[in-house]
Amino acid sequence: MFFIYRIIITFFLSIFLRLVPLNYRNRLLVFVHPRNQPRQIPVDCLIEILEHLRNDTSALHSCILVNRIWCLFAVRILWRSPFEHVNSEKYGSLAIRTYISCLSDQEKQKLINNGIEIPNLNQPYLDYPGFLQSFDYYGFISSVHSWLIEIMGEDDIPDDELIKDTAQIIGEMICRRSPGFKELKYLRKESTNMINMTLMDLSNYNGVIDALSKLQRFEFRSSNHADDDFTRNWIKLFTKISTSTRNLQHITICLSKNNRDTFKELDHSISDLIRSQSRLQSISVNSFWSVTNSSLIYDAILFHSRSLNYLRLQGLSDLPLLFQVLNSCENLEILEFTRSWKKDDDFYHGNIIPSTSLKIKHLYYYFIDDSVDFLNTILKISKNNLKTFSSKQFNPSVITTIRNYCPNITHLCVKLRPSDLLLFNEQLLNTLQLEHLTIQTPYGPPLSKDQLYQLALALPQSCKYFGIDFEIGYAHLDHFLRHIRYAKLEILALHSISDNHVKYLESAIAYAIGFKSLNEVKLQKVNHNSDLTDSQYKKWLNEQLLLAFKRFDGKYDYPHDLKISEAKPISFSYHETVFKSKIINFTT
Structure with a gap:
């Protein structure tokens, strides 16, 4: 039924908007009423309609064909995050091709000097780099790799240096022309293309400081284990963000070490990144740090005790320190615990339990067959405040605890x-x-x-x-x-x-x-x-x-x-x- 309504709305609005003035920057869209009385449709209404389709790329591409004003706003939405949730071999390559057309002649010449044949592309009418708000860095690198394979042919595989140089030329153009990223994502999955990401360094791009200055959300998740090269690369990225912005609101860090007591400099770098921000609202981290650095990480989280609303911890350790953090967070409403990748969680919390009830309203718990003592403790000290409980672990002991302590769920x-x-x-x-x-x-x-x-x-x-x-x-x-x-x-x-x-x-x-x-x-x-x-x-x-x-x-x-x-x-x-x-x- 929604699909039918959407078609009807789209049809009538397309008729109304055929008579819009060419100056699409006007705040109001004007059309002629059947009685020749002027009527006005706010642009905000159109934007809201298109925002409802933001996850439906097929519908947005159809909207581009309606008229100039629809095209402008649909393109803005489509190009806010061009490398997110896309097939880099197909759509990512097309995105890079479009960005190539936005390069200056001097920038194109740099690619030609590297042995890359630039297709004959006209300069686009729209400023595509200026629309980008969410930058998925790994998706960007993968898309550059796919575009180079398409240009060079599968028999001539691009080497890592060529990928790095090409990405830097395009990436610097994006950084320079972007109004500022709102989101930065480094989501490194296991991949078949085997790109050496240790050579890809966003922190070296000219213009990256300005591009990161308005950053609100940072996601870092890598399936690679820390080694000398990755650690050096990651620390440079974390440091660049720390010095470029103080306005992060949401941050997630998820990395892996073969041994938690190695690469302790990563622990310090991430602690500095968290501390460098003014008012973090959401923090999600896995327990990557050395036990000797637990207080370092927990103190950094505690630094945001007045602003923090959502805390997610993957892996449990040093629970007495954690309880101190939870007891001090004034506005923490959403708390989430997930078992460690290595299943090495330490549930021991001794007798150090907050004397006052937590203000947690929503509790998420992703453990399966582990001890429920810690979970029951969290439930008991949440008491009447708890409204939502979502748990993979749910047995008679937990049922009884909820009945006795959490009547307002x-x-x-x-x-x-x-x-x-x-x-x-x-x-x-x-x-x-x-x-x-x-x-x-x-x-x-x-x-x-x-x-x-x-x-x-x-x-x-x-x-x-x-x-x-x-x-x-x-x-x-x-x-x-x-x-x-x-x-x-x-x-x-x-x-x-x-x-x-x-x-x-x-x-x-x-x-x-x-x-x-x-x-x-x-x-x-x-x-x-x-x-x-x-x-x-x-x-x-x-x-x-x-x-x-x-x-x-x-x-x-x-x-x-x-x-x-x-x-x-x-x-x-x-x-x-x-x-x-x-x-x-x-x-x-």
Whole structure:
């Protein structure tokens, strides 16, 4: 349904905007009303419409063809982050080709002197480098590499020096003409192109200081283990950022050492980077540092005790020091713990526990079969403040702790063993005023029909959102929905449906007809539809919903306004909300 509305809105706006004046910088777009009365549409409305399509590149490319004003604003959105989430061999290479056309004759001559054949490209009308706000450095280097292969041919593989020199010429042009990066990302994954990233040095680019001066978000994640070359390269980057800006709001550092007690200079460099900023709101780090430098890192985090809102730690160590930090953070509302890559977490916290309750409102915990003592301690000292709890680890001990200490939780996302369902129903569903509940179960025997029946009866009246991430047949889903006694679900999310989608949607529609509360169904991409683009998947979802509606044509006053959308995979993490990228891609 959303797809149809979008087409209608796009069609009428395209008609209205055909008569806009050529001066597209005007704040108002003017068109002629049928009664020849002048009317005005604010540009802000168009911008807001296009912003809703920012993740739908196919739709944005269509918007470019409408008229000049649509083209300008659609291009601005598309070129804000040209190297993010793209296939460097296809779209990244095209982006570099466009940037090549923006180079001056002198800059092109430098490439020619390096033996590169420059295609005959006209200077573009738009200033593409001036639109860039989010710079994915590794994506940029990979795109340069792909463009060089395309130009030189697969038989003549570009060497690292040529990649470095070409990237520097283009990168310096981007830095010079950019109004300032808002985001900088160094997301180094394991790659098949084997580019020697130790030679690629953003910190040496002319103009990089000005480009980094407005930086608000910095993400650094590398799958490479620290060595002499990488350490030298990384420290230069961290130092350049430290000296270029004081306005970072969000920072994530995720790196790996073979031995935590080596390359201690990295620990100091990252501590200096964190301390150099004025008011960090979000910090995400993995426990890369030497134990002897724990106080160094925790003190740097403590420096932002008044501004810090989100803290994520991957790997636990030196918990007494951590508790001191948590006890001092005045505005910390979102806390996340994830197990170490090497599974070497140290849960010992002695008797040093904050005497006052934490102000944490949202707790995310990604451990599986480890000790729950630390988790129970965090729950106990969060007390009445805790509103959201999302955990991969959830057993009777944790259930009891929540019942006794955290009565105000309204959002729960947990991995629940079927054997613990009865206790879960009795101790939590009967006491908490849950608004949002998502249940994932381990691989193995699914919930039985009787267990689903008991769960349906136990769902509290306050529950508006229910997510299912476990194996359930469409007949069992229908049985479950029909026996919900108190809850009036408004959103139903189905995460593990791989076939018979129409049958599942028919059950959802029947529930919407009977209870008159459901207004949205969410389906996660699974198996055969996992490769669809966002726009393709939206179209497919709406097709499935229309097929499911056919069963009810002429029989019921069915809910025509029932929406369908994509359910994102459950991650038990808040990181993607803050940093817009999945950290799971970088874990081992």
